[in-house]
Every structure is written in structure tokens, then in C-alpha cells.
Amino acid sequence: GENVEQHPSTLSVQEGDSAVIKCTYSDSASNYFPWYKQELGKRPQLIIDIRSNVGEKKDQRIAVTLNKTAKHFSLHITETQPEDSAVYFCAASEDTGRRALTFGSGTRLQVQP
Amino acid sequence: EAEVAQSPRYKITEKSQAVAFWCDPISGHATLYWYRQILGQGPELLVQFQDESVVDDSQLPKDRFSAERLKGVDSTLKIQPAELGDSAMYLCASSPRVPSRVSPQYFGPGTRLTVL
Numbered sequence: 221g222e223n224v225e226q227h228p229s230t231l232s233v234q235e236g237d238s239a240v241i242k243c244t245y246s247d248s249a250s251n252y253f254p255w256y257k258q259e260l261g262k263r264p265q266l267i268i269d270i271r272s273n274v275g276e277k278k279d280q281r282i283a284v285t286l287n288k289t290a291k292h293f294s295l296h297i298t299e300t301q302p303e304d305s306a307v308y309f310c311a312a313s314e315d316t317g318r319r320a321l322t323f324g325s326g327t328r329l330q331v332q333p
Numbered sequence: 334e335a336e337v338a339q340s341p342r343y344k345i346t347e348k349s350q351a352v353a354f355w356c357d358p359i360s361g362h363a364t365l366y367w368y369r370q371i372l373g374q375g376p377e378l379l380v381q382f383q384d385e386s387v388v389d390d391s392q393l394p395k396d397r398f399s400a401e402r403l404k405g406v407d408s409t410l411k412i413q414p415a416e417l418g419d420s421a422m423y424l425c426a427s428s429p430r431v432p433s434r435v436s437p438q439y440f441g442p443g444t445r446l447t448v449l
Contacts, residue, residue, distance in 0.1 A: 226375075254437060263337075263440040264376070264424070309375050320366050320389060321438060323375030 222247040224312050226324025234332050239300050241327045243310035244292045250312040253286060253293045254321065259306045267308075268295070300331045335359045337441035339425050345447045351413035354444045358407070358427030364388075366438060367400055367410050370422040379423075382408065415448045422446075 223246040233239050243253075251272030256264035270277045270284045270293065277284050281300075286293040297304055307328050311321040338357040346352050358365050364383055368376035379398065381389040384405040393400065397416070402408040412419055422445050426438040 224375075256440075263442045266437050266439070269437060311375075320368075320378040320381045321376075323377070325375050326373070 222250055222312055222322040224310060224322050224324040226310050226327055228327060229325065230328045230330070232330045232332060233300050235300060235302060237300055239297045239304070239329055239331075241295045241308055241310070241329070242292060243294070243312075243324050244290075245312040245322075246291065247312070247314075248291070249314050250322075251288075252313050253284070254311050255282075255284060255295050256309045256311065256323075257306045258309065258326075264309060297329075300329075302331050302333050305329055305331045337425055337427050337439055339423075339441035339444055341444055342442060343445050343447075345449065346415050347449050348417055349414040351411065352415050352446060353412075354410045354423050354425075354446075356408045356410070356425030356441060358425070359429075359439055361429060362427035362439075363405075363430035364428045364436075364438075365402060365408050366426040366428075367408070368424040368426065370424055370443070372421070376424055379410070412446075415446075417448050420446055420448045 226243045254269035255267050257267045258264045268282050268284050270286050281298045283296040307326045309326050310324040313319045313321045340355050366381050367379040370376040379393045380400045382402045385402050400410045422443045424443045425441040428436045428438045
């Protein structure tokens with residue numbers, strides 16, 4: 221089955237700096253890669269996703285890059301703000317609708333004002 | 334904006350007791366997932382339904398866990414008997430049916446279970 225590893229487990233940045241979270245996956249059949257943000261005591265919320273037919277996707281201050289050859293993908297947050305503080309999870313699955321997501325272990329991001 | 338509903342939000346029980354969690358997915362979503370999230374870890378799939386049928390329950394501890402989605406809408410996850418190691422957040426998620434393609438999953442608020 222799929223195995224997703226996520227690094228770092230914790231990340232502290234100054235407000236305005238950029239933050240990068242990296243994930244690797246093991247199953248070459250995976251081609252859908254979402255990122256979720258989970259604030260303390262709240263539900264995971266989808267913030268961005270990418271499919272393997274593209275290498276990069278941006279949405280305002282958030283971007284995701286994908287390297288299928290190396291089997292890794294990354295989340296980039298620019299101009300970080302205190303409200304970006306949360307736990308971020310990467311995930312992977314086949315793009316067939318027949319598989320659930322396999323999640324990474326999470327990254328706790330703290331943005332210092 | 335439609336959201337996945339779950340109840341109860343919190344449940345405290347003693348080991349060996351039975352517990353049940355309920356999930357109501359976003360209207361029209363064909364696929365429903367139950368995940369377990371242990372503190373400090375990512376969610377792990379327990380069971381996946383497509384309409385009323387189980388698609389994947391390979392990680393469901395079937396000696397004590399059961400799940401059903403009888404009419405293909407809401408779902409119930411049951412644990413009997415509960416063990417100390419079952420303490421976790423139980424998350425339900427749903428996604429719409431998109432032929433031959435995965436679609437985003439939307440999560441409910443979860444049920445936090447504490448087994449004493």
C-alpha cells in the first residue's frame with residue numbers, strides 16, 4: 221500500500237517569511253495529492269490539491285509542486301501570517317475515485333508575530 | 334455552505350462498553366469515509382463506502398468495529414467492546430461521485446473518543 225512521509229514535524233517561522241513542507245510517497249500509481257489544514261480542535265480543511273498532469277499549482281499565497289520522478293511534493297506558503305498557524309497534512313491517492321487518501325503524519329506550523 | 338455532520342462531538346466511555354458514532358455526509362455525496370486520527374498523527378482510513386456498499390474495510394478491526402450505511406446516506410460506526418487504545422478522534426469525510434476520477438474529500442468535525 222501507499223506510504224506517505226512528511227517533514228518537518230514542526231516548523232516555526234517569523235511573520236512574513238516563507239514556509240515549506242515536504243512529502244514523499246511510495247506508490248507510483250498515486251497521482252492525486254491534496255493538502256489539508258487542521259486548526260486545533262477543528263476539522264481538516266482542504267487548502268489545495270494537485271494532480272499528476274501538472275507540476276505546480278498556485279492559489280494566492282499557497283503553492284504546491286510535484287515531482288513524480290522523485291515521488292515528492294511540497295507545500296509552499298509565502299508571506300506567512302499568524303492565522304496560518306495550524307497543523308498541515310499532505311496526502312496521496314490514485315486518481316480513480318476507488319481509493320481513500322493516505323495521509324502524512326502532519327507538520328505543526330507556528331508563525332511568530 | 335453544506336458540511337459533513339457528526340455526532341456526538343465528544344464521548345467518554347469505560348473500556349468494554351459499546352459506543353456508536355453517527356455521520357451525515359454532504360447531500361448527494363456518494364462516497365463516505367471513516368478515519369481514525371490518533372493525537373499527533375494523520376488520519377488513517379477505517380472504512381470506505383460507495384453508496385451503501387463497502388469499498389475498503391481492510392484496516393477496520395472487525396472483531397470489535399462495525400460500520401454501516403444502510404440507505405447510502407448517513408452512516409454509523411460502532412465499537413464493541415471499547416479498549417483503551419481506541420481513544421482517538423474519529424473523522425467522517427465524504428466526496429461526490431466523479432466518474433473515473435478522485436474528488437476532494439470534505440471532513441466532518443469529528444468525534445473525540447476517550448476510553449477510561
